[in-house]
Amino acid sequence: MGKILGIDLGTTNSCMAIMEAGEPKVIANVEGARTTPSVVAFTSAGERLVGQVARRQAITNSENTLYAIKRLIGRRFEDAAVQNDIGIMPYKIVKADNGDAALEINDRKYASPEISAMVLQKLKNDAEAYLGEKIDDVVVTVPAYFNDSQRQATKDAGKIAGFNVKRIINEPTAAALAYGLDKKKEEKVAVFDLGGGTFDISILEIGDGVFEVKSTNGDTHLGGEDFDNRIIDHLVSEFKKETGVDLSKDRMALQRLKEAAERAKHELSTMMETEINLPFITADQSGPKHLNMKLSRAKLESLVDDIIQKIEGPCQKALEDAGLNAADINEVILVGGQTRMPRVQEKVKAIFNKEPHKGVNPDEVVALGAAIQGGVLGGDVKDVLLLDVTPLSLGIETLGGVFTKIIERNTTIPTKKTQVFSTADDNQNAVTIRVFQGERPMANDNKLLGQFDLVGIPPAPRGIPQIEVSFDIDANGILHVSAKDKATAKEQSIKITSSSGLSQEDIDRMVRESEDHEAEDKKRQSLVEAKNKADSLVYTTEKTLKEYGDKIDAGTRSQIENAVIDLKDAMKGDNVDLIDQKLDALTTASHKLAEAMYQSATGEESGGPSAEQAESTAKPDEDVVDAEFEEVKGEEG
């Protein structure tokens, strides 16, 4: 069995998602949009349009542009809801031969599942285009209040679209899945769904992965659009007050107002005040007119206050029908774009006396839940290994007490990382590997997990030996640290059991501390780095002086020696700038030495040995040599 697609087949918009590497992910349609309007149109040219394209030509083709078919699917023609829609909808609703509500387009009857199937078909095609593979199986969501015939009709729509409908699940259930509530033991969950046009409240009881709908209620004519209209009305009336011009008569102005109102509404969910700025919105005899108004969140809330109050009734009714009090509800989750509004969230919190869950995108949460259900049915989710991560960085102490990270925090395990280190002193015959855990740049500010020595390193100048240090965390979270001398293949290692009881609090605290101390830690680190660099330079310079000192004149030689003494002095203190200064001075002074070295190398025909020696001094501090190379090139050019 291949992947199972999850589809939220909405009244106005549909959304699809699929499990990818254990996580549900929304799939965009071929136009690049994450939701697709549930609209189907039949053009005079005999074309069939689905989605945004269909919506765009609705006005020119209202009789043959079908939308909100979800309100008809699975219903009999005689249903009150259907009869009601006949008067409202611009398209023809007729009675099918079997008595169901059907649509008539160009003298041909279409069953409502047939139309919904066209939307599903587009989603199927677009999903297959995105994934690059065929999708046969699907999970489709329906409102909790759908009856058997409506559910069957939805299933039929899936079949007609070429799907194998693995399951029909309730929208609030899908939302609860997306929030991981199926993992809970016994919970009573309220799902609050406030979308563009309708409001649905469902009370679910979850027990050991089984969902039961206790009650549903709502308002089929309460949604985000009502909020938009309040803003538009306000703008129109204020503008009229200020300028005497009635914008509602100007179709073009109204269009811009509508877009601006929606935008302002969105902005006020995160800001306290916004400005609606529409220059040249209209004109009259006296000239062009501009609309420039501030709208505060408080004002918006007052404009929509009565709509917000309408939320309470259905919620209380739903609780009553479920035989519960607000206090009995364990979790509240939010679905639908309009729930982004702070006032709406406040109202929900006030009704249920609980902070609602809102981490998942409210426009996509139902589709994500459907995908998760698909994953469970497909056996995906069961088999998913819950991979751990290392909560804190791991590494070793290096020259100067610096903490050198080998494995970054939040790396998924099992994992193995290796890095090559070297010795700090000439003829150093052992290294001590000290393993630390934490985020501070200086090793001693972190937690020492363990240490061991690797001995028997053959004598060599510092920086020459290659010690390969490996950090290997296995699936059980046990850390194995090893150090191997590449020359002798001698190896030593230790095993450290994971985390050693670090609680989430400890981890959070350590991360926080590293952030708090970032500035001073950085300073210390740059001091250590400067000293290390200086140390290296002193070492190589002294070494080179010993070998080539006789090739340069006494004056230059003493210059260099003095620069070394200066640098050594600076290193004793803690002034980074001073150290850097003396470092540069020594580097410059040493150039003469390098020049002399190369001149002697090319002058004498013994280019071989000198070249070799040049190379061996190059390794410890490559910076210096590179700079010299550049200098020489410049002079020749």
Place this chain on the structure above:
Amino acid sequence: MNDENYSNISDEKEEALQSKSKKESSTETEKDPAEIIQDLELELAGLKDKYLRVHAEMENMKKRTLREHTEVVKFGNTILLKDFLWVYDAIEKSINMAREMYPDDKNFIEGLLMTEKLFLEALKKHNVEPIETKDAAFDPNYHEAMMQIKRDDVENNMVLDEIEKGFMLHERVLRPAKVTVSG
């Protein structure tokens, strides 16, 4: 430092081997070795399969990530560019009004036209181009019908007027042109 946290690997290996052999001797009497082998073979086959699946999924994800990356590079600016189109609308409106109400002020109108040009060129640089609607047949792939007006002198389904300019971003419609259509 916790002494009990670390131990020498070789010691540990020996310990593990010893305990394993103890376990084996105790269960030997319970299960037939052939059965054990069968169980292990089944487990191995299962693990191999899982391993391959994970790798395959990883490969698929790599491919998808690459595709998404291309998508982000091409269309990542969509929201940003859409927001800037609002500014264009105001410029366009100012030009229309200036032409209508102050047609004699040619100099000022020229300044506005130059401003518009600047803006369109900036958009073009970022692969955004206006959708042409003049004398065009109505096409919902690029246009959005805001109004339909009966016109005897014009064929049906032709674009009559452009209410708001539409734009393409690469080959995608960034914003459809809002038009009135004959019908």
